[in-house]
Structures are given as structure tokens and as C-alpha cells.
Amino acid sequence: MKSKVLNIFLPEIIGKGYKKFWEFKGRYKVVKGSRASKKSKTTALWIIYNMMKYKNANTLVVRKVFRTLKDSCYSDLIWAINRLKVADYWEKKESPLELTYTPTGQKILFRGFDDPMKITSISVSVGTLCWCWVEEAYEITDEAHFNMLDESIRGVVEKPLFKQIIISFNPWNERHWLKSRFFDRKSDEILALTTNYLCNEWLDDSDKRLFEDMKINNPRRYQVAGLGNWGIVEGLVYENWHELEFDWREILDKRKKVKAVFGLDFGYTNDPAAFFCGLLDLEQKEIYVFDEFYKKGMQNTAIYSEIYKMGFSKEVVVCDSAEQKSVDQLRSLGLLRAKGARKGKDSINNGIQFIQDFKIYIHPRCSNFLTEISNYSWDKDKFGKAINKPVDDFNHLMDAMRYALEDYIGQNRLVTLNKNILGIR
Structure with a gap:
């Protein structure tokens, strides 16, 4: 040349x-x-x-x-x-x-x-x-x-x-x-x-x-x-997590009662679309975070395509219900089991309390989840005291995880209640 x-x-x-x-x-x-x-x-x-x-x-x-x-x-x-x-x-x-x-x-x-x-x-x-x-x-x-x-x-x-x-x-x-x-x-x-x-x-x-x-x-x-200054993290919402390599298919195969759960938080220009893939073991009180995507500027067609390529288009995906039109469009594209989260009063804190009872194992490939969970913290009032509300930041995959687990939150409370009635500890 x-x-x-x-x-x-x-x-x-x-x-x-x-x-x-x-x-x-x-x-x-x-x-x-x-x-x-x-x-x-x-x-x-x-x-x-x-x-x-x-x-x-x-x-x-x-x-x-x-x-x-x-x-x-x-x-x-x-x-x-x-x-x-x-x-x-x-x-x-x-x-x-x-x-x-x-x-x-x-x-x-x-x-x-x-x-x-x-x-x-x-x-x-x-x-x-x-x-x-x-x-x-x-x-x-x-x-x-x-x-x-x-x-x-x-x-x-x-x-x-x-x-x-x-x-x-x-x-x-x-x-x-x-x-x-x-x-x-x-x-x-x-x-x-x-x-x-x-x-x-x-x-x-x-x-x-x-x-x-x-x-x-x-x-x-x-x-x-x-400004690029160091983030000062105090009062983390979740401290019960570990980074761990594991084979999620092997866990599903060996533990017959483990459930695969999926959640989606919509985003576009300033916020990413965040897709959570996890396993829930109610008996062992363990959550395994095994995959994710986390991208800005994704239209619903691109979100569906990404989930399809990951192999999860036939699964139940619980989505942010604030975007009901998006949920409907995902269904029309082929994500037939997509549904909106119920949310409701105190749903954030109830979901957090439920998850705090579990050990969370995060696969190293889930780098965005690791970033969020190590920064997701409780907010403070004007006097600098922690309040019972998380900061509205580092919460896209955190919200997607709550959506994914929503159907099991009430179920776990019922199991706990029944055990207490029977005198089981």
C-alpha cells in the first residue's frame, strides 16, 4: 500500500x-x-x-x-x-x-x-x-x-x-x-x-x-x-451478596424446586433497559443471578430480539407496568408470557425485605448487576439520617429483580405464617 x-x-x-x-x-x-x-x-x-x-x-x-x-x-x-x-x-x-x-x-x-x-x-x-x-x-x-x-x-x-x-x-x-x-x-x-x-x-x-x-x-x-469524584457508599440496601462462578443449568437440573425468574425494567434515552435473569430457591433461601442485558436507546423490537437471542423468549418476563404499551408490544412481537408487575403500595420496601432474607450469588458476567448492587443504598433526610426509602439511582436491575420475584413474595410470607401457626421454627 x-x-x-x-x-x-x-x-x-x-x-x-x-x-x-x-x-x-x-x-x-x-x-x-x-x-x-x-x-x-x-x-x-x-x-x-x-x-x-x-x-x-x-x-x-x-x-x-x-x-x-x-x-x-x-x-x-x-x-x-x-x-x-x-x-x-x-x-x-x-x-x-x-x-x-x-x-x-x-x-x-x-x-x-x-x-x-x-x-x-x-x-x-x-x-x-x-x-x-x-x-x-x-x-x-x-x-x-x-x-x-x-x-x-x-x-x-x-x-x-x-x-x-x-x-x-x-x-x-x-x-x-x-x-x-x-x-x-x-x-x-x-x-x-x-x-x-x-x-x-x-x-x-x-x-x-x-x-x-x-x-x-x-x-x-x-x-x-x-465531577468524577469517588462515590461514598453508606447504608447499602443489600449486603447479603457474593460474586461466584456457577452453571445455572446444572443448578436447575439438580434442584427440582428451583425456579427460573426474569424481570425487565424499560429505559431509553437516559436510562438503560435492564433485563434480569435469576434462579430462586425458596427452600435454601438463595438467589442466583446468572445473566443480564443493560443498554440504552433500545426500542421494544430490539429488547425482544435480545431476549430471543438469549433463549428466554418463551419464559414469563415480569415487566415495569408503567410501560403497559411496551408490555403489549413485546407480547405482539412474540414474548407471549410478558406481563406487567403489580407493584402497589409499599411494593418496593416489601420486595427489598423479601430479598434481604436471601443469599444472592452473582455470576461474574453480570457486571452491571454487580455495579448496581454495590451502590444501591438507602436515602437520607436533610439532616443526613437514613430513611426507609432507597435512593432513586443504581436501581434498574434492582427493580427488574423485584419484578421477577413478585409472584413469590406473598407466597413466601404465607409459608412463613403457616410455619409460625404450627409452631415450626
Whole structure:
């Protein structure tokens, strides 16, 4: 391929607020930021630009769950290729998911922590695997998994190449290991940055109004989603949960009384559509969360298609009854057993009390559920005292879980009542 000269003004392409990020060459480049802070887009631009600048450099892109990469990091990298006007020099593949710089054969590879063997056994045919981007690192709840990745980026690299792991995430919870490891200690090998929407000069007026409204109406969320500060989590609604790998089909096969339950919370522009897949064991008092989807901008046809592809279109799906037209449309599309949640007075607190009696086991693939349940907390009054009402945030899958379990909440109370009458403890 014959190369052509492209004249671009890099500061105009990447914008402001990331000078240190762009120039740092230490081992760990860590950026926590708010929504719309450009952290993912800037990382994608950095990778594409420097892959073309440094011959023999290869990059590994990682998220906790592999299936989330195509619509996030892969799309951001293609956006960066187009923004830099270098699409003629890159080959795009979706199976396997990878990008190749065609003049040299350098690769951008994609992996998920849900298949750790594929992370630790990566090799490249041209040059060296020297850079790694860990996107949405908040999803990685076990620091040992990150250590495994860190140790796999090893071996000697010849100058001017350098090894670097770029870590980007939203800072929902100050208890996360990322804070103590990268933000609470000083090292020449660590650049720890906090960014927010105020450095994003490409936001339009409606985008800015969204954050200004959040500042007034939800100041707690604004501190994290607006300014990129650490989320302070107190008074969690659920503390009875564990992350655990399990085979949900095996549990269904072995425990004959276990029920599969499904719930759906609708969303569109600002809120995601959230689909909950779980198993309920009333006897053992256990809930197993085994799958999910969590996407914005989904029309009902797309929601049905996603549930169909997951293999659950014939199941009872309990949906948010505030969207009865949507429930009816899902039925007409083929989700014949979709139904609206009954809700009613105190349904939120009754559902919460029911769920609090159970141990909840969450499969690692359910990264959005893990994020919500580790941030879903009780609200406070103006004096800072907790009140018997959850904060209206991090609750899309939490609501979907309640809908899924709705038919069993009253049933469990009846069983408990009968036992008490009979003197059974």
C-alpha cells in the first residue's frame, strides 16, 4: 500500500484536558472520570495514534466480560481511526474481534476476564505486546484478576517502545481496590488522573444542561457522574451478596424446586433497559443471578430480539407496568408470557425485605448487576439520617429483580405464617 501524507493538528483532534495523559510513559496510566469526560475516546485516539507512530507496538484491550467489548472499546477505536482519517490503513474484523494496522501487521486484540486463559496466553507475530487498555475497570471486583493480567504483560521491550497499562473507569465506590492501589499512593510508575465533562469542549447545550440539572436535582450523583469524584457508599440496601462462578443449568437440573425468574425494567434515552435473569430457591433461601442485558436507546423490537437471542423468549418476563404499551408490544412481537408487575403500595420496601432474607450469588458476567448492587443504598433526610426509602439511582436491575420475584413474595410470607401457626421454627 502506498502511503500518503496526512496533515492533522493533533491538539484540535484530541481536545483539551489530557496533556499529562498523552505524554506519560510509566507503567500505569489510570484515569477515573465522569460521564462525557472523553476518557474512553481519548484512550482510543492515543492507542491508534501511537500504534502508527511506534513500529512493533501491539495492544491488548480488556473488559471484565468479553461480549461488552464490541459495542464499547472496539467501537471507540473505530471512531478514533475515522477521526484521525486513517481508515485506509486499518483492517477491521469482528470474528475474531481485532484490528490490524496493515502496513506493518501490528494488532489490537480483545479479551475478557470471563476467559482468563485467553488473557495469559497471548502472543503476537509482529513486534511486542507492550500496551494494554482495561476499560470499565470498576467492574473488576477481585484485584487478583488484575494482577494476573499485569503479570502477563512481561518481557523486554526495546526502546523507543515502553510497557503501559491504561486503566479507565467511573469511580462509583471509594471502597474499590483501585483507589488504594493507584490513587492513595505515590509512584513514578503511576499517573492517576480525575477528569470530568468540564474538559469536553464538544458537548452541546443539551448535554451541559443534563449535568447542570443533575447538579441541582441529584447532587450526590453529580459528584461522581458529573465531577468524577469517588462515590461514598453508606447504608447499602443489600449486603447479603457474593460474586461466584456457577452453571445455572446444572443448578436447575439438580434442584427440582428451583425456579427460573426474569424481570425487565424499560429505559431509553437516559436510562438503560435492564433485563434480569435469576434462579430462586425458596427452600435454601438463595438467589442466583446468572445473566443480564443493560443498554440504552433500545426500542421494544430490539429488547425482544435480545431476549430471543438469549433463549428466554418463551419464559414469563415480569415487566415495569408503567410501560403497559411496551408490555403489549413485546407480547405482539412474540414474548407471549410478558406481563406487567403489580407493584402497589409499599411494593418496593416489601420486595427489598423479601430479598434481604436471601443469599444472592452473582455470576461474574453480570457486571452491571454487580455495579448496581454495590451502590444501591438507602436515602437520607436533610439532616443526613437514613430513611426507609432507597435512593432513586443504581436501581434498574434492582427493580427488574423485584419484578421477577413478585409472584413469590406473598407466597413466601404465607409459608412463613403457616410455619409460625404450627409452631415450626
